[in-house]
Amino acid sequence: MIQSIDLSVIWAVIILFGLMMYVVMDGFDLGLGILFPFIKDRHERDVMMNTVAPVWDGNETWIVFGAAAMYAAFPLAYAVILEALYIPLVLVLAGLIFRGVAFEFRFKASDESRHIWDKAFIGGSLLATFFQGVALGTYVSGIAVANRQFAGSALDWLAPFPLFCGLGLVVTYALLASTWLLIKTDGMLESRMRSISQPLLYLLALIIAVTIFWTGANHGDMARFWVAGHGVGFGLMVVLALLAATLIRKTLRRHHSHLPFVGVLLLVFLGYAALGISLWPNIIPPSVDLWAAASPIQSQLFALIGTLFILPIILAYTCWGYYVFRGKVRVGDAYH
Template sequence: MDLTLAWAGLLVLAVFIYVVLDGFDLGIGMLFALFPARRDRDLLMNSVAPVWDGNETWLVLGGGGLFAAFPMAYGIYMTALYAPIIAMLLALVFRGVAFEYRWRTERWRRWWDRAFILGSAVAALAQGIALGAVLQGITVDGRSYGGGWWDWLTPFTLLTGVAVAIGYVLLGACWLVLKTEGEVHDRARRIAVGAAGITVAMIGAVSLATPFLEAAYWTRWFTMPTALVAAPVPVAVAALSLWLYRSLTRDGHDLAPFLLTLGLFALCFAGLCISLWPYIIPTSVTLWEAAAPPSSQWFMLVGAMVMLPLILGYTGYAYWVFRGKLDPDEGYH
């Protein structure tokens, strides 16, 4: 058993689950700007109130797993991406405070609503910028970061930041299509159609720009035999995008848009893994070079095998309990 590959798989799983779960959560926050009525905003917040806290569990698992299983990569990434990561964490904290306080004040409610929108947008942009910085490559000097303070800020990272934010808006809109009825449902569907088009365009733009960042990316996507593995991904993205558009433009399809958007994100993750393999810091440090000693990996894997099913279990149970359409007359307490 290759422990390094096992831990890489666990981290990819944790990050993907975080992106799709907290992604629609952050998308709801950004959609606040398009739903100015207080009743509508209350409904939007109630749609994620039972699950939003648990969604961020996966961020802790991903970050903690990276620190434990790949400490060298953790140290380099935290140094190189200090600014966007701190911005993301502060935005998530600020957003969480706004989530609670907007229910407990009338005088400052609008300000807390603005804080909720801003915190969601900053967190989404910071995550996308960090992703772009990883893709464009990080300067490594020995076993530490060798670049500058502003290396993470480039046109490409801004492109990925906007792409991730728009993708989250699409996830949030599809979640509202699934969870609401009436005017909010219809408006969310219209927003989702526009967001889907922009998201697909942004996926195309990032995909076209990525192979020019590193020669290894170009080789992976456009030379044989690796091109045979990579080629089905863009074809599947195109097919899924068309299916998503059809499901959004036909009444009666409330669950399909959300599931198809999750599939679109999964394909993007697959493309990302194809580009990065076998590096954890492209194209400087491989997974095995950054891995912790096998004894440490075994020790942590035993704990992960116990905790991961528990986390998946209570997460699935929470979504099952609060399944179905949301009652607009129910309050958040």
């Protein structure tokens, strides 16, 4: 029975799900730091941080879950990808540390020193977001492997396409955050976020278009895969992306609170799905597939049994946290 189940595929789906949850949930609270420079009022900044104060650290559970799952199920991929992306990932970690410390210290700082922690929050959010995008761009560009070891340079990430992907993710997270704040705030702050969201949407649409053409130009096999092999699927995704962008634009103009955020989530999901389909079944593009990088079946099965207990618990406390702290956040609502 166990032999007939492809555990590598199951683990790939679990890891993709965990990383998608991280992009969505930590994306909008990292985006708050990116938007901080556009909001000067101290009380409005307090409100922005209080919209995620009860849940931000729980959101980061998903990246820990994804990394641990990859280590258990695909140790070769974990080792090679970590070595290839060592510098960007260390910078991501540094940004998350700056941001986390600033999150806690800002609320306890004096009026004279609060600006220091605001700057740390902005810098940490930008650093973590930008280098997440750089890591993603480097991964998509391909990682050199020889004899089951990383065969590239530690500076492969220092190239135009990964750096462009870093900027693209900054815009994506900023749009996630601005539409999140439409749900969680009111008054002048909500109005500012509505006015910021529309140009961010247009900028993201441009970035998506450039990324598609750039990827196709650099990876002819990927372009042929979509156009020749899966033209209908690719066309459907493009149509859905256009519908999502139209939904965001129209609901912003009609002052909806929740639908713009839903539209942005759909855009993010479509981009993530397109990436996953384009690279499948390679876990280390362009040449190492899931089965070549997988751990022994016994190890995968043992870890899967534990995951089946842990994953529902993570989902349950995540949903419960957002349910308990639902509703608008206003000036004077305290973070403890």
